[in-house]
Amino acid sequence: MAQNKQITLDNIASAVGVSCSTVSRVLTGQSKKYRISDKTRELVQETARELGYFPDQLARGLRTKRTNTIGLIIPDISNPFFSTIARNIEIQARKTGCSTVLSDSQEDTQLEIESVQLLQSRKVDGLIICPVGEEHSHLERIISSGLPLVIVDRYFKNLDCAFVVSDNYQGAVEAVEYFFSMNHRSIGYIQGRVNTSVNIERIRGFRDAYSKQGIPVDESLIVGDSFGKRNGYIGAKMLLSKSPRPTAIFAASNLISLGAMSAIQEEGLKIPEDISIISFDEQPYSEYLATPMTTVAQQTSETGEIAFKLLHAQIHQDGEQSKEGIVLPTELVFRKSVKKLNHPTSE
């Protein structure tokens, strides 16, 4: 089965008996502007339909310097947190006729950098990135090259760039305050990747909540170094081996809490009888877990939607660009994983 020949503007032009510029103008809806007669316009449109013409986006992009394509770089698209964001970006993008080129950076800064290169050489109109690490010189380069960029989930203080993130600080504060209200005073925190804004903000919230109560933070109860499941397991193991044992665990991600649950189970402990837990990231399964999980829900759908809208705004305004930063509130979802202690206690 031979590759079907592509229909070009010239094909239509010669079929109708006009020049290809006329066809182009009709098909891009500029017939009024260039005063193409109605008769010609209709003839061209009909012929194009008959021949099954659709424009070559490469040629168009080469000429117009606009591809209607955005690049999306995500650390792990199989993580529901990111895939929900990705979905909503794609849905918004397609609404404006924009295609999304997806790149999974596999939590690897080097791959992220290479992806940026590749996407730039594909002439995307803009980039949405969930950055992996602390390194961001490549992001600076994007910005100074003038390519529209929105970063998501994480941000960098000294980077003049639009972003959309959750209010990680407030989310952490509320979780810890809830623990306090249930009389917990010894709370372990299993953190994610250090030096990411996400982690820094959550830790700050954690600390501030303690301060407000006038209670010092036990630094040895802050453990962990990544958002993955394995780190959750290891972190929980460490926390549970302490004596006195903390009465509660605050897990910085959905995967961390799954790992922690393994550890808790291994130690023969029950949630919340023996240990309470709150996890960042609401998930469809959160309510169905052995103990329905109290979570800090982030607005993932909205994050994606807003990210695209910010990017779209940047792309379509040629004047000064407002590098907006959007912070979305979190919501504490109350379930069964936190036990009310009789007395304010550390054990």
Place this chain on the structure above:
Amino acid sequence: MAQNKQITLDNIASAVGVSCSTVSRVLTGQSKKYRISDKTRELVQETARELGYFPDQLARGLRTKRTNTIGLIIPDISNPFFSTIARNIEIQARKTGCSTVLSDSQEDTQLEIESVQLLQSRKVDGLIICPVGEEHSHLERIISSGLPLVIVDRYFKNLDCAFVVSDNYQGAVEAVEYFFSMNHRSIGYIQGRVNTSVNIERIRGFRDAYSKQGIPVDESLIVGDSFGKRNGYIGAKMLLSKSPRPTAIFAASNLISLGAMSAIQEEGLKIPEDISIISFDEQPYSEYLATPMTTVAQQTSETGEIAFKLLHAQIHQDGEQSKEGIVLPTELVFRKSVKKLNHPTSE
């Protein structure tokens, strides 16, 4: 900040003092073939590096008719089942320098068809599609246009196209046989979208397992019509209202089983004491559910990897294409959601 000027072959050419064809040949590694002198070659390479040149993939694609880009159409990228497949496709693709344009068809055939159009006009080298519905005339059109295509998760009997799917038949057979071995005889099946190969094969397995035991299938125990959570809830409600109540439920997807769990909980029933359940789709959280779930695991990572490899093979062989169909085995993962009944019984 003005858009930085793009470096072109001509820029390099005039900087070095050669023609742009020479530069092109050097940079595409054809310097031997066209006997470019070592001196020129090195000079060109160095200058290209200094200027920070990287090729314009649009222009290249326009000229060569190869974009090193594939299109991927998925019904719901936020579903972990699909996002895991997508991830592995993307990872394989990038290994060969290929970019992936993602499209979420939102379980809508019309959007799927439009996506195909759009991706074709972007000149992708091939397409991987998880088709939504029964309609597949647009897939036939792709094939007869000569564009490489691999379909994933579902297939169509009378479509000559490479595909990779799970062994849904055998997966269902094993699940039902396990139910039988635990003395269940009255098993409700909450199916997914009817008329999809996935559903048809699972139903066939369900029936055949019954036949082998010489037991007739109670048709009223087959309910449902989509792979979503809501359908799981409704389906379970229906099954649980029957009297006698089935002793077991076989859920056709991870979302269906989540929905079913809601219904079961609402009815005040316990898994597995009051009702046993097996779910298609292994998930990271399966073992942490209120009752750790016995599941039929599919090889999602492998599915993605193989899908890309089949596509890659099609793209790179210009001769006759082997439209291979790959069927991957499933695995029954035993946990706690199935109770052993004392006697073969329907109640």
Place this chain on the structure above:
DNA sequence: TCATATTGCGCAATCGTTTGTTCTATTATA
């Protein structure tokens, strides 16, 4: 009737690469 507007459309350059062909030195061969 003649000058001027206006209508309707074509010409040709351009975007950045690739690639078949040609062209000019230089070297090898007889």
Place this chain on the structure above:
DNA sequence: TATAATAGAACAAACGATTGCGCAATATGA
């Protein structure tokens, strides 16, 4: 020394679409 062979690189035509400019033909106005 004359001729052929070869090395090294330039020319120019694509690829398909867009767009500034120009040019006829017709319509309008005086």
